[in-house]
Structure formats: C-alpha cells, structure tokens
Amino acid sequence: MITVRALLFDTFGTVVDWRGGLISRLDEWRREREIAADWPRLVDAWRMAYPLSLQRVRTGEREWAVLDELQRESLERLALEQGVAGLDGAAADEMVRMWHELPPWPESVAALHRLRARYVIAPLSNGHVALLVRMAKTAGLPWDAIFGADIFRHYKPDPETYLGASALLGCQPHEVMLVASHPSDLDAAAKCGLRTCYVSRPLEYGAGRVFEAIPEPARFDLMVDGLEELASELGC
Amino acid sequence: MITVRALLFDTFGTVVDWRGGLISRLDEWRREREIAADWPRLVDAWRMAYPLSLQRVRTGEREWAVLDELQRESLERLALEQGVAGLDGAAADEMVRMWHELPPWPESVAALHRLRARYVIAPLSNGHVALLVRMAKTAGLPWDAIFGADIFRHYKPDPETYLGASALLGCQPHEVMLVASHPSDLDAAAKCGLRTCYVSRPLEYGAGRVFEAIPEPARFDLMVDGLEELASELGC
Numbered sequence A, B: 001m002i003t004v005r006a007l008l009f010d011t012f013g014t015v016v017d018w019r020g021g022l023i024s025r026l027d028e029w030r031r032e033r034e035i036a037a038d039w040p041r042l043v044d045a046w047r048m049a050y051p052l053s054l055q056r057v058r059t060g061e062r063e064w065a066v067l068d069e070l071q072r073e074s075l076e077r078l079a080l081e082q083g084v085a086g087l088d089g090a091a092a093d094e095m096v097r098m099w100h101e102l103p104p105w106p107e108s109v110a111a112l113h114r115l116r117a118r119y120v121i122a123p124l125s126n127g128h129v130a131l132l133v134r135m136a137k138t139a140g141l142p143w144d145a146i147f148g149a150d151i152f153r154h155y156k157p158d159p160e161t162y163l164g165a166s167a168l169l170g171c172q173p174h175e176v177m178l179v180a181s182h183p184s185d186l187d188a189a190a191k192c193g194l195r196t197c198y199v200s201r202p203l204e205y206g207a208g209r210v211f212e213a214i215p216e217p218a219r220f221d222l223m224v225d226g227l228e229e230l231a232s233e234l235g236c
Helices: A018-032 A039-058 A067-081 A089-101 A108-116 A129-139 A159-168 A183-191 A227-233 B018-032 B039-058 B067-081 B089-101 B108-116 B129-139 B159-168 B183-191 B227-233
Strands: A006-009 A120-125 A176-180 A195-199 A222-224 B006-009 B120-125 B176-180 B195-199 B222-224
Touching: A006 A159, A018 A039, A018 A089, A039 A067, A067 A089, A089 A129, A108 A120, A108 A227, A120 A129, A120 A159, A159 A176, A159 A183, A176 A183, A183 A195, A195 A227, A222 A227, B006 B159, B018 B039, B018 B089, B039 B067, B067 B089, B089 B129, B108 B120, B108 B227, B120 B129, B120 B159, B159 B176, B159 B183, B176 B183, B183 B195, B195 B227, B222 B227
Parallel strands: A006 A120, A006 A176, A176 A195, A195 A222, B006 B120, B006 B176, B176 B195, B195 B222
Antiparallel strands: none
C-alpha cells in the first residue's frame, strides 16, 4: 500500500508533449513567415542539447542560468549548424517561449484534477517558476504549488531539488512520490528516499524512438501508462 | 494607468481572517474538550507576539525557523502567562495548525478568480509553503504559485522576499504589485520598486481596533475596500 502525501511531477515529456507541441507550433510558421527548416530535426537536436547544457551548470562549469537562457544558447548554435535561414533574434525568442506553452498529453489535466482532490500536487521541473506558471495557465494544469529549478538553484538530478521540494511541502522524502517518464530522474529521486512512479510515454521522442530503456517492473514503486491510471492506482 | 503582470498578496489579514477564524474554531472547543480560556485574549496576544518572533529571526538573534515553530513557542509561553489550563502538547499543535486552515474574507475567493484570469497571482506570506498550500486547498484560493518565507529563508519586510518573488516570476519589481492590509509591508515593497495596493480590513483585529493608522490616499498606488474592488480597478 502506497501512502504518500504529495506527488511531484516531471513536466517535459511526463505531463506535456514537448516534441509534438513544438513541431505543431513551428509548422504554423510555414504559413506565417519566411523561415525554412527541417523542424523535427531541429527540435530533436534542441532536446538532445538540453541535458548537456544543464550538466554544465550542475558541474559548475558555468554559473547558474535559467532554462530559457540555456535553450536560447543551444538554439542559436544549432540553427547555425543546421543552416536555418531567417531565424533572427525575435524568432529565436519566440521559439524559446514555446516551451512555456506546451500542450498537455490528452489525459493530463483530467487526471491531475482527480489526484489533486486527495494529494498535494506540484511540478518538480528543470524549467523555472515563470515558465511553469505560464505553462500551467496555458494548459490548465491545476497545481497546488510550483517548484522550478530556480527555487533551488540546482537542476535535477541534483538531490537538492528532490529534498528541497519535499522539505518545502513539510514532508519527509518517503511521504513524497516523483512521477516521471524518465528512469534516470526516478532513480535519483529514489536515492533521496522518495517513492517513484514511472509513466510510459511512448510518443515522447516521436513514434518508435526510445531514449531510455523501458524499466523492469520491480525498479519503481509504480509503473503506469498515463496519469489516469496513476489516479486509479492511488484510489482517486 | 497601472500596468503590472503579477499580483502578490499578503495572506494573514489581507486574504484570510485570522482572528475570526481562530476564535470561531476555539469556541468549538468549549463543546468538545476541557480547556478553559479567554480565547480572544489569547489569540490577540498570540498575534502580537508574531512580529516579535519574526524579528528575532530577521536580526539573526535566532536561526531560521518556519512560522509553525515560532507560533508554537509563543503559544506555550502565553498559555503559561495567561494560566490556560489543559492546553497540552497535542492541543497546542492543533492550535498552530489552525493557521493553515483560516477562512477567507467573504469576497476573497471570487475576486481572486477574477484577478487570475488576467494576472499571475500568488501569496507572498510569512507563512511557509506547506502552510500556504494547506490554506489554499482548504479555503479554495486559486493561486498560480506559492511563495512562502521558507523559499527565501527571509521574513517580510526583508527585501529578499519582495525581490525574490519578483525574480522567480520573471518580472522586474515595477511589474509586480503587492496587495496588503498592512502599510508597513507595502512601504517595504515600495522601497524595492514594487507597485502597492492597500486593502482596508477594518475587522482584522476585531471591530473598532486598529493597529496601523489608515494611510493617506497618496501613499500607495491603489487603496481599495476589498479584493472585488481591486479586480474592478484593474479591469478584470
């Protein structure tokens, strides 16, 4: 029996569809402006650059910077490498802001409402508070609190994030569950004493593309196919 | 014309009725258990002890502690001073937790829903995140984010609170308005560059009792009689 008081959610990939959301917004640009690019290729490279840019902050190689800043730097470099013509500063800013307004997976909002009736729910994301607030307002995510990396000035998987959010909620680590579609994130949370729920998101990186192997059933406290199943497992 | 992007709210007194809420809960104890006390007298003394206990943290005289801990210490001392019989540890804990579940002023919830449609809204309170999350869930306060003093490890009126919350929202100080029923809180926010709105709460300390003089009209950007008036002033 799982008895936790609070659920923390990874956001990008777990709650919202970054790849589908970005590509769909960028497809609209075809009709609106003169920027030609292989958007899926650029978006995938951008996402791959993301953990590396966080890693440079985590190791102290570069000083603290919020995700927008890191994403902007990666995008400029990749647009140059991929020869994307016409991506000026304003367009790059707009692309960075698209991460603030990503669409939820189809069942996310309804499931979060169910979970919220019984648990404290909050994102624990490498996004910053301002990004997560904008995302919540756009997507209608009914969070009880917002934990962005800038509160802790640490990025996941640093323990300061998992332990910091648990402490702010007045909980012991074992009273908190991390919900995420990334086994590495969940492993780090488990090391800090949190309970863990793996959410399968087979479309996160595009159909048929997998970046972390699907975990063995015993590796985490729960394994679900979506947030509605999590709500049902937890009796909501 | 006032053009801000976010509104921060003092909570105790501004959004919720701490005195009425505590006294009403304690009155129920008459029927439930064997504790006799002059509850209004104890509650008023408790509230008076509050700024002094924060002050000891602010000056560094004592190390960081969340509000629950400070309130618990004050309560033990005051119960002894006022000769309250029967207030054991469990009852004192329960009284401390009453601050987590205070009732909103009659118009607070509806007005916050109006304001939320146009602005980012969040508490900026000397309560801690766990207290404010519980308060929001109990009272139905539709916050976009929760800023408790424990995020900053500073209590208002320290500038770290006003500037820290503005930065986490990705705002310049002049893009943020503090809404509060306490002129001293608003003065400190204004010194940090925030816009200010004074909310008149004539019943906060009980009918006819005033602890800070009603400010001159020009002292703050706005003066309103409640949060519905604020919503109307801001065109919500």
